[in-house]
Amino acid sequence: MKTYIYPENLRANVKLWFWNVRDFIIISGGVIVSVMVFANFWNILPAAATLCYAFLSLRADETSVMDYILNAFRFFCVSQQEFRWQKRSEN
Numbered sequence: 001m002k003t004y005i006y007p008e009n010l011r012a013n014v015k016l017w018f019w020n021v022r023d024f025i026i027i028s029g030g031v032i033v034s035v036m037v038f039a040n041f042w043n044i045l046p047a048a049a050t051l052c053y054a055f056l057s058l059r060a061d062e063t064s065v066m067d068y069i070l071n072a073f074r075f076f077c078v079s080q081q082e083f084r085w086q087k088r089s090e091n
Contacts, residue, residue, distance in 0.1 A: 015059065023057040030054075 016024045030050030037046045056066040 018058050018060065019054075020057075020059065023053075023059075027054045027057070 014021045019027065027050060030046065030053065034044075034047035034050050037043050056064065056069075058065050
């Protein structure tokens with residue numbers, strides 16, 4: 001059996017700083033487009049969208065900010081929150 005230095009024997013996700021490589025490529029492309037749009041039209045909306053995506057895709061301990069928000073929404077808005085405890089009658 002071969003032993004790899006890379007974590008989890010090449011089965012772990014590739015990361016670059018706090019993002020997955022896919023997210024980092026999307027953010028880099030968004031930054032390039034945002035700079036071009038800002039230089040030509042003085043519009044900061046693409047930069048704001050890129051920064052929002054960069055914040056939402058931050059990963060810490062295998063959980064992104066977007067995953068945390070979705071789990072919180074699912075817990076508070078979709079799943080059951082009312083529990084009723086009743087004493088069983090013994091027959």
